[in-house]
Amino acid sequence: MQPPDLGIETTLVHGDRTAASGSAVTPPIYQTSTFAFSDADAMAAAAQTPTFERFYTRYGNPNHGAVERILAAIEGGEAAMVSASGMGAISSTTIALTGAGTHVVAQRMIYDGARALLSRVLSRFGVEVTYVDQHDTRAFAAAMRPNTRLVMLESPSNPLLGITDVAEVCRIAHDGGALVSIDSTIATPVNQRPLELGADVVVHSATKYLGGHSDLIAGVVVSSRELVARIWETHHILGSSLGPFEAWLLLRGLRTLEMRVERHNHNALTVARAMEAHPRVTRVYYPGLDLHQGHAIAKRQMRGFGGLVSIEIDGSFDDARDVIDRLALFASAASLGGVESLVAQPAAMWPSSSTSADARAMGIIPSLLRLSIGIERAEDLVADLNHALGG
Ligand SMILES: Cc1ncc(COP(=O)(O)O)c(C=O)c1O
Known part of the structure; x- marks a missing residue:
């Protein structure tokens, strides 16, 4: 038993004591597809139990359990479930909580894969969706219908x-009889705990900050015991199960989550302020800046503002591409949330949306650069950016 009220830093290190084996300080990797039972009765009994940590690895595995206990604790949920990717977590959650004839209200600005799941996959199975501006709570209220079962957020x-x-959107959704899922990947549980704000399900791409080292693909769902069991029912049928080694790597990454996120927060704020002052940067997007559209709400519902900063360069698509090519410390790569800094040009990553009026209207302009700020020395990152921008 753990003492109550452990700090997040302590839970990350000690929250999975049951996973230790003998005198090994680090848990072993249960690199096995299946588990043997002493006799037929024991196997039949295991097949009836709702937790499947030692039955068949598509159902669960001790390496999954270790990560799930920590994530449930640090998100303030009753239970958690890991999956083979963030999209695995989003797909299982969305499919489990909707069905033919139901309606979803989703933010227009959500991860491209989640939007594709709604618009290109679930639309074929009779699920309707209305997209709304995430900043406009009245738009959420107006979009609710009697058959709205799920409101999908990302913040x-x-x-x-x-x-x-x-909190406000959860109140609107619950008044209308819908559940709320939120993708909290960019915040992490260190900076934001959406279940405390009223959300029903939190999903993460654990590929990003939770893993933290750009060496695995994984996803997480955290919620009540009942909802995780419901989502798991769909998840183990869809089959997006996490490999034991990836679960073990994720556990190792989680040990340092709090320290890493503190550094990401510090570095990103430093970079955002420096970019605000740079003559070639026309706009900086970072929730920690006073001028950011969502700053007041972010201050209320977040403890830190995260490691992602986006900037608009004074110039064209090609000018922004030239800035990327002059950066020495920022690798030009998709993804975010690792210890190393990365840069991406959203208009180049999503060429189909970059040309659409929608993407423009949402603010994704050709010279936008997304910076995933790592844990290097902040001054080195600022100097690299200044050099690349020609300042
Ligand atoms: C905010 C967000 N959610 C979900 C995903 C999907 O995660 P994964 O690539 O692990 O499936 C991503 C990936 O980029 C993301 O940035």
């Missing part, structure tokens, strides 16, 4: 760090 959202008033 801060990628790539413009839009902030949703989570």
